[in-house]
Amino acid sequence: PALHLLPLELRIASIGKDDLPSFTYPLLQMTLGLLGQQSSCRQNHFFSFTETKNDYSLILDNELFKELIQFPGSEALQVAPESWRPLTIEVGAFGSLTGISKLVASVIGPLADEGVSVFCLSTNQEDYVMVKEKDLYKAMTCLHPCFKLLAELEQDVQLIENFSHDNVPNQIKNDLNYIELPSPRSITHPFTCTASKFHVCSILPSTLPSIAQPLLQLMFYNTRSDDVFLSLSIISDDISMVLDARDIDKFPEDSVYSSEAYWKVITIGDGPLGFDECGIVAQVAAPLAQADISTYYICTFYNDHTLVPEGSVTKALQLLNKYLMSSKV
Ligand code: ARG
Known part of the structure; x- marks a missing residue:
């Protein structure tokens, strides 16, 4: 496994529905600016925009965040108190699992056990696991057997910042232990699933001229009022969108790439989940991973959302219900 700490400080914010x-002007500029840039410029940025029925939820790198709060009216922005650091973890194949399900055993479970609160964002290509800046050291040492050993040897935080897999002595690389799925834990927050179906798509930057208009229309002038869920992430060359299946026709053919498959969104939490509680992702993702169900996971300012293949949603809900605390006698 290789663990990458992206050199970005992230802020999580929310814009009220009204x-x-x-924020339309600065966000529009930001979106177009990022999509139009050379990929080398985009590399230092992290932009994620998700519309839910409660709000517009943002994850921005510090630079974009500062840009946004310069605009008049930005007092209306709600901001999570701390800054977060994004990690990506290559774990290789874990059976046929994709998305966050693949990370349950090696990342999500261990972090929850250590009491580290996470914030997750899956895209079509990658799963970003954010931890608070202040939990970074704890998270890194608990996650990576290499880190653990190196940290014990050197007791040096700098080492972690400058980590490269090539620096790891071979005997440590060989020492990576076999990992097992954690056993499911009780689910503490209720969840709901709407009727809508979604696509998880990638956008190729070269198709920008043809997708800008429908994309911006959906982001800023969405007329859908039922079951609304739309997510756009621009993270280096990873440009990804979760799109209501009814909206795919708004994009020219071949401009967005998605597997034909449909996904359903399960929303976790009937009130704000906050930023300090740990283990929510683990509670939901572990039973799904155990049942071989692939999942995308998108945390927003108020709630968590897990996407499961349409064909697995009945089974997924059954499983989650089985572990839901209040349903236990
Ligand atoms: N911190 C939670 C966990 O460690 C996930 C995020 C929940 N909070 C939120 N605002 N979506 O599982």
Whole structure:
């Protein structure tokens, strides 16, 4: 396994449903700017925009965040108190699992056990696991057997910042232990699933001229009022979108790439989940991983959302219900 710490500080924010007009201009500029840039410039940025029925939820790198709060009207922005650091983890194949399910055994479970709160964002290509800046050292040492050993040997935080897999002595590389799925834990927050179906798509930057208009229309002038869920992430060359299946026709053919498959969104939490509680992702993802169900996972300012293949949603809900705390006698 290789663990990458992206050199970015992230802020999590929320725009109220009625406040979007004050932010349309800066967000529009930001989106177009990022999509139009050479990929080398985009590399230092992290932009994620998710519309849910409660709000518009943002994850931005510090630079974009500062840009946004310079605009008049930005007092309306709600901001999570701490900054977060994104990690990506290559774990190789874990059976046929994809998405966050693949990370349950090696990352999500261990972090929850250590009491580290996470914030997750899956894209079509990658799963970003964010931890608070202040939990970084704890997270890194608990995650990576290499890190653990190196940290014990050197007691040096700098080493972690400058980590490269090539620096790891071979005997440590060979020492990576076999990992097992953690056993499912009780689910503490209720969940719901709407009727809508979604696509998880990638956007090729070269198709920008043809997708800009429908994309911006959906982001800023969405007329859908039922079951709304739309997510756009621009992270280096990883440009990904979760799109209501009814909206795919708004994009020219071949401009967005998605597997034909449909996904359903299960929303976790009937009130704000906050930023300090740990183990929510683990509670939901572990039983799904155990049942071989692939999942995408998108945390937003108020709630968590897990996407499961349409064909597995009945089974997924059954499993989650089985572990839901209040349903236990
Ligand atoms: N911190 C939670 C966990 O460690 C996930 C995020 C929940 N909070 C939120 N605002 N979506 O499992």
